[in-house]
Amino acid sequence: MQKQSEEKNSWSSRSIGSDWQHQVFYLAIKLGGRRAAYFMLYFVVAYYVLCRPLARERASHYLSRRFPRRYGLKRLWHCYLLILEFGKVLVDRAVVGILGPESFHVSLDGREELLKLRDENHGMILMTAHVGCWQVAMSVLEFLQRPVNMLMRHEDGDVDRHYYEHAGIPCPYQTIDPAGYLGGTLEMMGALKQGQIVSVMGDRLLGSDKSNTQVDFLGGQATVPFSAYKIASATGAPIVVFFTRKDGPKSYHLQLTKVIRVPQIKGRSAEAFNPFAQEFAEALEEFSRRNPYQFYNFHNMWSRPQSQTKPTDEES
C-alpha cells in the first residue's frame, strides 16, 4: 500500500513529449492531414518504446495484467501497439480541433436512454475512464441540452492541447478542479441539483486515500475512487457508465454501457460503496478485453505485486 501511495504521488498526467514535438505533429496535420501524422507516429512510438524506459514502465502496469503471459519481445510488441493507439487518439483529438469535427464519424448507442435519464431531473453523473477518446464523448453531448461539468486537472507541464484549444473555441464544458475547495464535491452536487451533467473518471485517483476502495480488476485488486458513488447516493443522480472506442481510422463509437443506481447510504464507508465501484470495474474490464489497446490509464491502479494476482484467461 505504501509503495502504491508513493507511486500515486509521483505520477502525473504531464505529457511525455515536449511542446515542439507536439507542434511538429500539429504542423503535419495541417499540411498532410491525419494520415501524415499517423505516418510519423509509427516511428515516434517505436523510438519511445525502444529508447524511453518510462514509456514502457507506464504501459507495463496494464499490460502485465491484460497479457500476463506475454514477456520479452511479445510484451514489447503489445507495448508498441498500446502506445501507438494512444498516439492515434491524441492525433485524432488534434484533428478534430484543427480540421473540424466533420473529420470523424461518431456513432452513439443509448441516445434514448440518456434522454430519459436526463428527464428524471436528478442530474447525471457520466462516468467514463481512460479509454478511447473521452473528448469525443464530450463533443457529442449537446443533444442533452444540459451544461456538462468535467472533473479534471490540467497540470503544469502538460503541453497537450484539447480539441477546443486547437479550434480556438470556448471550452464546451465547465471544469471542476479536484484540487479545489473540498475536492470539488460542493460544485458537483450543486451542478447535479440543477439537473446538469457531471463527468468523472471512474478509474482515476484524485482525492485522499480515504475516498478509495479496492475492486477486482483484470485479475488483481485495483484501487479506484468511490466519491462519485457517495455523491450519487446523496443526490439521487444516476451514474451512467459511458465508454468511447475508436472503431475505424475515421470513426468513434460511444456506448452507454451501464446505469448504476446508488440508493441512499448513510455514512462514508468504502465497504458500503464498493459493490457499485465493482460494477464499474466489471464494465471496464469487459471493455479492455474487447479493446485491449484502447486502455490508456498509465497509472498503477493495482496495489498488490504481480505475483499475487490471478492471470486472466484471455490473451488475444
Add this chain to the structure above:
Amino acid sequence: MDIKEKLKQGLIEELNLEDVTPDEIGDDDPLFGDGLGLDSLDAVELVVVIQKHFGVEIKDMEEGRPALQSISTLAAFIKEKQQE
C-alpha cells in the same frame, strides 16, 4: 436544543465521529482540515444532514463555502434560510 447543539449532535451521529462529544466541538473550530478533520466526502454527508435535520438546502459552492466554515457559520446560515 438550539441549532448549534443540534448540529453538533447530528454531525457526531451521522458522520460516525467516534470518541467525540458535542462539548469537544468548538463553535468556531474549522470543520475541515485542521479543526474537526472532516474531508470532502464528509462535506457531502453534511449537506445531506443539514437538509434532513433542518430542511435547508445548500444549493451551490457560493452558498456552501462560507456556510461550511464552522458550527457558528453553519448555524447562522441555517437560521437565515429558515427565516426566508
